[in-house]
Amino acid sequence: MEPIQLGRGDTEFIRKVEEESRQVVKKCYQCGNCTAGCPMSFSYDYTANQLMRLIQLGQRERVLKSRAVWMCVTCETCTTRCPNEIDVARVLDVCRHMARKAGYGGVFNNMRVFADSFLQTVRWNGKSHELGLMALFKMRAMKPFSDLSLAPSMLLKGKLPYLPHRIKGRSEVAGIFKRFSEQQLKELHAQTTDDKKPAGGDK
Numbered sequence: 001m002e003p004i005q006l007g008r009g010d011t012e013f014i015r016k017v018e019e020e021s022r023q024v025v026k027k028c029y030q031c032g033n034c035t036a037g038c039p040m041s042f043s044y045d046y047t048a049n050q051l052m053r054l055i056q057l058g059q060r061e062r063v064l065k066s067r068a069v070w071m072c073v074t075c076e077t078c079t080t081r082c083p084n085e086i087d088v089a090r091v092l093d094v095c096r097h098m099a100r101k102a103g104y105g106g107v108f109n110n111m112r113v114f115a116d117s118f119l120q121t122v123r124w125n126g127k128s129h130e131l132g133l134m135a136l137f138k139m140r141a142m143k144p145f146s147d148l149s150l151a152p153s154m155l156l157k158g159k160l161p162y163l164p165h166r167i168k169g170r171s172e173v174a175g176i177f178k179r180f181s182e183q184q185l186k187e188l189h190a191q192t193t194d195d196k197k198p199a200g201g202d203k
């Protein structure tokens with residue numbers, strides 16, 4: 001890891017993570033309990049406690065460009081193990097949303113494509129539809145033939161149902177996505193308006 005210049009962190013980033021997650025990240029004292037229980041640590045570039053430390057230091061770019069924010073499966077083990085009752089999984093969730101908004105994904109772009117495809121099937125059906133998810137992901141990631149050999153046995157075992165299960169609250173779930181899109185449009189509009197304002201504010 002490159003050396004970190006203490007005192008030069010992005011304080012606005014720290015404030016935003018704490019506000020959006022409603023967690024006091026400063027309370028983390030680096031005991032490492034979260035990392036010790038994390039089933040995805042093997043695939044992370046920064047472990048859960050390292051991410052918490054980077055957030056405390058306002059290292060926005062390192063956190064948002066990390067592989068870990070995309071590899072976290074939100075199992076919440078870290079949250080249940082934290083002696084300071086910090087909802088670490090929620091903090092990482094917020095960072096993932098921030099990374100997504102900032103357009104980060106880079107070499108991990110397929111993880112973003114996978115997450116988007118998963119959410120798309122939830123939006124359509126109210127819950128995930130594995131076959132639809134696989135089809136969407138392969139199309140968007142332009143990997144039509146990857147893992148194809150697994151399909152027959154999964155189909156035989158009923159792991160890839162042809163038709164999605166339609167749940168009762170489908171319209172409510174669709175409503176959540178609609179409100180989220182509207183909110184994003186509002187934020188984009190506010191940002192564009194801010195960008196157009198002359199430097200030095202309104203005069």
Ligand code: SF4
Nearest residue numbers: 038072073075076078
């Ligand atoms: S929520 Fe993410 S960081 Fe926390 S234990 Fe699970 S995989 Fe690891």
Ligand code: SF4
Nearest residue numbers: 028030031032034082
């Ligand atoms: S378990 Fe809690 S206090 Fe310990 S390192 Fe993780 S976030 Fe920090």
